[in-house]
Amino acid sequence: MKKLLPLALVSACLLAAPALAEDVLAKHKCNTCHDVAKKKMGPTWKEIAARATPADIKLALEKGVKGKYGKAAMPPQPKAVADTDAIVKAIQALK
Numbered sequence: 607m608k609k610l611l612p613l614a615l616v617s618a619c620l621l622a623a624p625a626l627a628e629d630v631l632a633k634h635k636c637n638t639c640h641d642v643a644k645k646k647m648g649p650t651w652k653e654i655a656a657r658a659t660p661a662d663i664k665l666a667l668e669k670g671v672k673g674k675y676g677k678a679a680m681p682p683q684p685k686a687v688a689d690t691d692a693i694v695k696a697i698q699a700l701k
């Protein structure tokens with residue numbers, strides 16, 4: 607039984623990872639303007655994952671971004687800056 611426990615934990619983490627990744631985007635209401643595959647006011651997460659580096663993502667949260675994907679601009683997301691690392695992982699997981 608002792609040998610099974612770590613295995614169970616690892617599988618639990620693997621199952622939980624994608625759900626957590628999307629949670630951080632939902633928590634900050636990023637999904638109001640972004641969706642995985644459907645174009646909303648902002649580009650899709652897939653488009654962003656393909657084009658944005660972690661530094662781009664950080665800058666978008668801190669300062670906002672405009673003119674890169676289309677005409678709409680993204681306002682800065684100061685409350686999300688503290689979660690930058692989780693957000694970068696979440697977006698890259700949606701590739």
Ligand code: HEC
Binds near residue numbers: 674681
């Ligand atoms: C009011 C709508 C809106 C909200 C809310 C919003 N975004 Fe955006 N986002 C946009 C738009 C519009 C663009 C495209 C800007 C452009 O063309 O330069 C964008 C672009 C981006 C980019 C691409 C940056 C780059 O340099 O390639 C990232 C990353 C991003 N958003 C992440 C987020 C995250 C994370 C959140 C939540 C914390 C969020 N956005 C919330 C509208 C929004």
